[in-house]
Amino acid sequence: MLSGPRSTRRRLAAFAALMLSASLLAGCGEDSGPPMLTWYINPDNGGQGRLADSCAAASNGGYRVDVQVLPNDASQQREQLVRRLAAQDSSIDLMSLDPPFVAEFANAGFLRPFDAGDVGTFTQGVLKGPLATAYWKDQLVAAPFWANTQLLWFRKSVVQAAGVDPAKTGFTWDEMIKAAESQNKVIGVQANRYEGYMVWINALVMSAGGEIIGNTEAGKDATPEIASPAGDTAARIIGGLSRSPAAPPAMLNAGEEEARSAFQGDRGAFMVNWPYVYSAAKEDVASGGIPQSVVDDIGWARYPQVTADQASRPPLGGINLAVGNFTKHPDQAVALVKCVTSLQNNIAYMLDSGNPAARGAAYDDPKVREAFPMADVIRTSINDAGPRPITPYYNDVSTSVQLTWHPSTEVEAPATPKESATFMSDVLQGKRLL
Amino acid sequence: MAVMVEAPAPQTAEVTDRAKHERRLGLMLSAPAFLVMVFVTAYPLLYAVVLSLYNYRLTDPEGREFVGLGNYATVLTDPVWWTDFSTTFLITVFSVAVELVLGFAFAFVMYRILRGRSVVRTAILIPYGIVTVVSAYIWKYAFQLDSGFINQWFGLGDFNFFGQRWSALFVIILSEIWKTTPFISLLLLAGLVQVPEELQEAARVDGATAWQRIKRVTLPNMKAAIMVALLFRTLDAWRIFDNPFIMTVGANKTETLSFLAYRQNVTLVNLGAGSAVSVLLFLTVVVIAFIFVKGFRTDLSQVRGDR
Numbered sequence: 118m119l120s121g122p123r124s125t126r127r128r129l130a131a132f133a134a135l136m137l138s139a140s141l142l143a144g145c146g147e148d149s150g151p152p153m154l155t156w157y158i159n160p161d162n163g164g165q166g167r168l169a170d171s172c173a174a175a176s177n178g179g180y181r182v183d184v185q186v187l188p189n190d191a192s193q194q195r196e197q198l199v200r201r202l203a204a205q206d207s208s209i210d211l212m213s214l215d216p217p218f219v220a221e222f223a224n225a226g227f228l229r230p231f232d233a234g235d236v237g238t239f240t241q242g243v244l245k246g247p248l249a250t251a252y253w254k255d256q257l258v259a260a261p262f263w264a265n266t267q268l269l270w271f272r273k274s275v276v277q278a279a280g281v282d283p284a285k286t287g288f289t290w291d292e293m294i295k296a297a298e299s300q301n302k303v304i305g306v307q308a309n310r311y312e313g314y315m316v317w318i319n320a321l322v323m324s325a326g327g328e329i330i331g332n333t334e335a336g337k338d339a340t341p342e343i344a345s346p347a348g349d350t351a352a353r354i355i356g357g358l359s360r361s362p363a364a365p366p367a368m369l370n371a372g373e374e375e376a377r378s379a380f381q382g383d384r385g386a387f388m389v390n391w392p393y394v395y396s397a398a399k400e401d402v403a404s405g406g407i408p409q410s411v412v413d414d415i416g417w418a419r420y421p422q423v424t425a426d427q428a429s430r431p432p433l434g435g436i437n438l439a440v441g442n443f444t445k446h447p448d449q450a451v452a453l454v455k456c457v458t459s460l461q462n463n464i465a466y467m468l469d470s471g472n473p474a475a476r477g478a479a480y481d482d483p484k485v486r487e488a489f490p491m492a493d494v495i496r497t498s499i500n501d502a503g504p505r506p507i508t509p510y511y512n513d514v515s516t517s518v519q520l521t522w523h524p525s526t527e528v529e530a531p532a533t534p535k536e537s538a539t540f541m542s543d544v545l546q547g548k549r550l551l
Numbered sequence: 552m553a554v555m556v557e558a559p560a561p562q563t564a565e566v567t568d569r570a571k572h573e574r575r576l577g578l579m580l581s582a583p584a585f586l587v588m589v590f591v592t593a594y595p596l597l598y599a600v601v602l603s604l605y606n607y608r609l610t611d612p613e614g615r616e617f618v619g620l621g622n623y624a625t626v627l628t629d630p631v632w633w634t635d636f637s638t639t640f641l642i643t644v645f646s647v648a649v650e651l652v653l654g655f656a657f658a659f660v661m662y663r664i665l666r667g668r669s670v671v672r673t674a675i676l677i678p679y680g681i682v683t684v685v686s687a688y689i690w691k692y693a694f695q696l697d698s699g700f701i702n703q704w705f706g707l708g709d710f711n712f713f714g715q716r717w718s719a720l721f722v723i724i725l726s727e728i729w730k731t732t733p734f735i736s737l738l739l740l741a742g743l744v745q746v747p748e749e750l751q752e753a754a755r756v757d758g759a760t761a762w763q764r765i766k767r768v769t770l771p772n773m774k775a776a777i778m779v780a781l782l783f784r785t786l787d788a789w790r791i792f793d794n795p796f797i798m799t800v801g802a803n804k805t806e807t808l809s810f811l812a813y814r815q816n817v818t819l820v821n822l823g824a825g826s827a828v829s830v831l832l833f834l835t836v837v838v839i840a841f842i843f844v845k846g847f848r849t850d851l852s853q854v855r856g857d858r
Binding site: 224337547 | 606608609610611612613614618621622625626629631632811814815817818819820821823824
């Protein structure tokens, strides 16, 4: 014993007392102040965090908000939330949820449905596309916060030389491929084996008047409908483009960014992609990657049609807000959702982060119109967008499609859609592993 | 470890009262630990077996359906299972084989070295001290196209190691070897120290060459240690998860059985099929352990030192 047992004991006692009082004090702070809401967000430029701060301030002591950032990748975001919610984690008061996961989460009982009285607040003025993704079994389980859609981006010079007008109604994929071929140019698409490819396939199938899977409320007994004339048309377009000279060299590995670089390159003519590409192109000019003339040459239009007589159903993305079913502060969480999804905050977030608002009126705001010259096209596109299948088995459906349709150079009608439907059905029924 | 539990060695015919008493005391002392172990391992195991008999998604509670052994039939007839099985098998066989050879070399070095013994031992053991996930990242970055230095060093240009199955498996196995050779050499060193020096000397006096001494004296006396090292490493390698998860995320047929179980259970929350995969994985582990313990007649008590 160096310092004697007594002094050691005394020191220990003092330390224990200190720890105890510290934890008591911390406990006091937790109990006496307004409830702390935890909001799990997808990573953004900090816009959601700023909204959280301003909403907490505006609540006049109603609640405080702690923002927790989820991983970058959408499937990892889902995995983390599923893991926590399956363990009935009460710390998830609010979450920013990718629309395709809403049905799965709601079906598992992870989401707290909104009261009938609040439904109006969360749906009024919201564009039809995102609204469709917020319901499960006729119950509003999520509030559309921001929405996203793909547009058709084109190079004005190429379009002029080819003598076509992508902005006119009735512009089809076939016309686009022919125009690109005639100018020896390429079309940027997302055909890597990932979710973005599913987005493209779904948009084509829906634009052709079909859907990938029907009767989705039956869960695993839902009926794959991709083996249909609409699925065949989608397969014909994808396979045709992949094997044509209008396919970019790296098409099989192309995601959003690869498509963008193909489009901004010397042989770029068309591209289907999210609106962020416009500001990204401007940033490329600022950093010296491309000359200003490229940005000046960029035009935009609604997603191309599959058939001349049928309006296209553009892809839909975005984020819905949902309240965790195990939250200890449901009222405050709903209040936070109301604040975050208000029209005013929709506009603020759109200007702050560049992500399009879910409420239609936001696009009439002068500041929005100034920042987004294509605001009207985005609004109609989001309104008419076709959501990806709304099913609790979305993951299985999407992965089945990605596996059977890749590589796109081997996609054939009707073989590919048929194989896809069989595989999907087997996976849903538990007869195959994914 | 279930494999460590074995019947007590046969005693001589007469058992004294004192021995009986001691045995009873021993049983009583170990009973609580045994019960706790049964509770924490048997319960999850049984629950997994029950779950594996259902077609059950965590996110579709209403769709839960009893399918009997259907999940096992699905898993065992699915190409995904067999691809993952072969991947796991390849990784295990190659990494353990190379590790055994290298491990011996290291063990001899650690045993024979006279000067700087502690420095050498520490240096050899460092990789084993690194968390597997961290080492997986180290190897991933080293071999990656954009950030890696391997391609530059060896003039491989744009060769994408993680772009196809064989080269990706090569990197995974290499990192596995780097990481766990110290473990195997440590176990072998323990066996090496146990070889009686008198035997070596006797052999030397009899005029045995170095190679003969290794073959006739060292190795036979180390048999138990070698088997334990092999068994532990084989089981360890068979359950490999971190390296493929970090390096390739299972792309290009580099997914292992543990990864498959993880993906079914955690990513797809497909608890039925996932549990079936887990139970099958468990059974393969039992088979491997059985083959080692029975097939090679490993006398584990020797390693425990109570000869």
